[in-house]
Amino acid sequence: MHTSRLTRTAFACISLVTCLVAGRSIATAKEPAKPVFKDGEAQVVKAFEDSDYWIRHDLWVETEFDSDGDDKLDRMHVSVTRPRQTESEGLKLPVVYNSSPYFAGTGAKGDEYFWNPRQELGEDPPERKHFDAVERTGMRPIISKRHEKDWVPRGYIVVHSSSPGTGLSQGCPTVGGDNESLAPKAVIDWLCGRADGFTTPDGNEKVTADWCTGKVGMTGTSYNGTIPLAAATTGVDGLEAIIPVAPNTSYYHYYRSNGLVRHPYGYLGEDIDYLYDFIHSGNEARREYCDCTVRDQEMLTQFDRVNGDYNDFWAGRDYLNDLEPLKAAVLMAHAFNDWNVVPEHSVRIYEALKKKGVPTQAFFHQGGHGGPPPMTMMNRWFTRYLHGVENGVEKDPRAWIVREGDKQDKPTSYPDYPHPDxxxxxxxxxxxxxxxxxxxxxxxxxxxxxxxxxxxxxxxxxxxxxxxxxxxxxxxxxxxxxxxxxxxxxxxxxxxxxxxxxxxxxxxxxxxxxxxxxxxxxxxxxxxxxxxxxxxxxxxxxxxxxxxxxxxxxxxxxxxxxxxxxxxxxxxxxxxxxxxxxxxxxxxxxxxxxxxxxxxxxxxxxxxxxxxxxxx
Structure with missing residues (x-):
């Protein structure tokens, strides 16, 4: 059957209109997702919210140290969780990074493994019983899911890593040694394109972080809060802001007090060598080397459980001595009734950072160990320093304190801590x-x-x-x-x-x-x-x-x-x-x-x- 020229022309026009309308619909449906900000805070973006569409993968980042004596640079196990748009649309986002020695499991608990506190002062303590090796837990590619629900929907990538000698990370745990500062530095260097990441712990196939903007923030609680401060003391470029919650800023101040052997509340008899055993979930092949060199030859000969004196061993695990290179913005968080990591840990760092002149705020509450700042405070902090949104957070009151009887997310603002009056x-x-x-x-x-x-x-x-x-x-x-x-x-x-x-x-x-x-x-x-x-x-x-x-x-x-x-x-x-x-x-x-x-x-x-x- 034949159609007239007019009919053919009309059909062509209708088809063109249909295509144009469809094209506009497709363009609208595929409009690139991006972070959204309101009142100085990153908002939850629906396109980032569905965890079924998050991309998860793991890798090993090569460090600049060999702490386990195998003549090879140690590699840290790292996992990444990011919105699919970082792959499908080439979206680049900043990173919220959390590192820990606890992710792969921990050792035995109980008084039988602690030092016996029934000890005469000034005398050698009775020997401590060691427990069996820590059995690693967890399945690849996920190291941890902490912080994902808070930050991925708000336009961040969340990265986790196991610290040296724990989980699938190589090296020896040192409980505050230099490698625990250099390990997260290496991960940040990789995120910023300055270090190598690999698909396996021993292979040569590289992985790049081309989805990262080069802006990284860190947070965590207790030991996990110590590591952000440790990383920041290296002065690594790209680490823009940290939020340490109840961080242990000095292992001397954790296990000693003014020359006295003192234990953290609830852990009577714990000392630094026990914590080493407790977190050592790493490579079985290097365990004997690590136990001998780190625990037996270093810790047990230098920690001085007889006199409790401060010495070079403890000074090397005191981050107050390492603040000179730090340039990241720091939001400290602690509780005044924390008798595990006592409040001086954060206060001493906070006071030093104020003198140093880096952007600093403090959040304190009346509870016990842990307790992060309200989400709105953390959100404003990371929005300002990771996304670069000028929300004026640096002009906010410097100190926020939860008053007696108030809810944790309702702190009272003060010009500073201590109160200026x-x-x-x-x-x-x-x-x-x-x-x-x-x-x-x-x-x-x-x-x-x-x-x-x-x-x-x-x-x-x-x-x-x-x-x-x-x-x-x-x-x-x-x-x-x-x-x-x-x-x-x-x-x-x-x-x-x-x-x-x-x-x-x-x-x-x-x-x-x-x-x-x-x-x-x-x-x-x-x-x-x-x-x-x-x-x-x-x-x-x-x-x-x-x-x-x-x-x-x-x-x-x-x-x-x-x-x-x-x-x-x-x-x-x-x-x-x-x-x-x-x-x-x-x-x-x-x-x-x-x-x-x-x-x-x-x-x-x-x-x-x-x-x-x-x-x-």
Whole structure:
């Protein structure tokens, strides 16, 4: 059948219109996905949200070190999770990176594997029992899924890696050694095109990260929060921002305190060699070498569990000593009631970074170990420094603190931490042992001495509540008629004499009366704590035995805090010797005699002495 020229022309026009309409529909449907920002924050993008369409793969990144002695550069196991658009549309995105020694499983727990705290001070400890090798867990290509749901839908790629000597990463774990800083540096170098990645741990087939913009942020909690800081201390280009949550910034400050052997809360008897065993899930073929060189020849010969002194071994695992190259923006997060990684870990770094001049903020809460900043804070931080959106985050208040009773995601902003209006107020002691003495801003003439008898079998909470006991000394302010706001780091000076050449010294600052409600937590009444070895009164690196009966002056900081003491409460300063949950447990009976006239405590009070007197 024949069609007319007009009909053919009309058909052609209709077809052309149909194609144009269809083409516009296809173009609209395939409009490239990209990150979206609102109010200075990256928003969830529907095209990035469906995890079924995420691309997952793993690889090994070659480092610049050989820590396991096999004459080959160690390679770190890395996994990547990214939106499919980074493949189908050539989209480049920044990276949120999380590294850990825990991803492939950990070793045995239990008191039988810890050091026995029942040890006489100044003597060699009894040997510790080692557990069997850690059995690696997990399946390729996924190392971990942490942070994926938070960041991939918001326009980020999430990368994980196992730290040296753990999982499928080569090398030896060193618990704070240089390779634990250089390993994440290598991964960042690979993400930025400066290091090699391979499809296998021993092969030569390379993998590139051409989907990365060259902007990387890191975050994590506890050990996983230490690694971002460790990476940042290398000054590696491309690491733009980090959010360390409850990071261990010094292994000395984790396992020692002012010359004293002290354990993290809940892990009595743990020391750095146990943590090494606990995370060592790596290559069986190099395990014997790592155990011998790292644990036995380095840790066990240098960690000084006898005296607790600071030395080169500990200095090499203190990131405060390595901050010079750091240039990443840092949002610190910590809890004032974290007695595992105590709050000084973040405060000491935060204060140093402020002086250094890098962009820095701090988030603190009143809970225990862990607890990241609210999502909106983290989002603004990464949006500004990874996506380059000028949201003014660097002009936000510098400190954010969750007040007592408030929700974790509702912090109160402050110009800084400590509160700029806080100033030290000195308190002096008046006797009252074995009951309670008094604490006031007026020094007492001829205050005399009081004596306590060490006995580790009584825990601090029991001693604080006791009406009468010889195992502690306690001094209290009057009850407050108005709240008192403490913000900063208390410092104590104690003039003491010991009946033995070595003794534990522990100090608690408590809020009384004690809350014995069934739903109460012990931290409801603990303001802060501190520990010291009187033998280290003059030096952190060298112990000097005490001459029994001779008085010595010992000064040290308690843990930083920011707390509002409510009206109706009073502040109590408690001095004891062994702290059951933290220190070694020597045979009871050591006597500490305190010269009250030579002892004082300085408390950082918002509003200073005037605010304290007004509260009374």
């Amino acid at each position: 806080a100033s030290p107020v000195t308190f002096y002691l008046s006797g009252g042992a074995p009951e309670r003495g008094s604490l006031s801003t007026q020094a007492t003439q001829d205050a005399g001495t009081e004596t306590l008898v060490d006995n580790f079998s009584f825990d601090g909470a029991s001693l604080a509540q006791a009406e009468w006991t010889e195992h502690r000394l306690i001094y209290t302010t009057p009850k407050f008629k108005e709240p008192i706001h403490l913000s900063g780091t208390p410092r104590i000076t104690i003039k003491l004499a010991s009946s033995k050449p070595v003794a534990n010294l522990s100090v608690w600052l408590v809020s009384l009366p004690w809350n014995n409600d069934k739903n109460a937590k012990i931290t409801d009444n603990i303001i802060t704590r501190g520990w010291a070895d009187p033998q280290n009164r003059n030096s952190m690196t060298e112990s000097e035995p005490l001459e029994p009966g001779t008085f010595y002056e010992v000064s040290f900081d308690l843990q930083p805090d920011d707390q509002v003491i409510p009206k109706g409460q009073q502040i109590g300063l408690m001095i004891l010797s062994s702290d059951k949950d933290f220190t070694l447990h020597p045979t009871p009976g050591t006597e500490l005699t305190i010269d009250l006239g030579g002892t004082s405590v300085s408390l950082p009070i918002v509003g200073g002495k005037e605010a304290f007197e007004k509260a009374l």
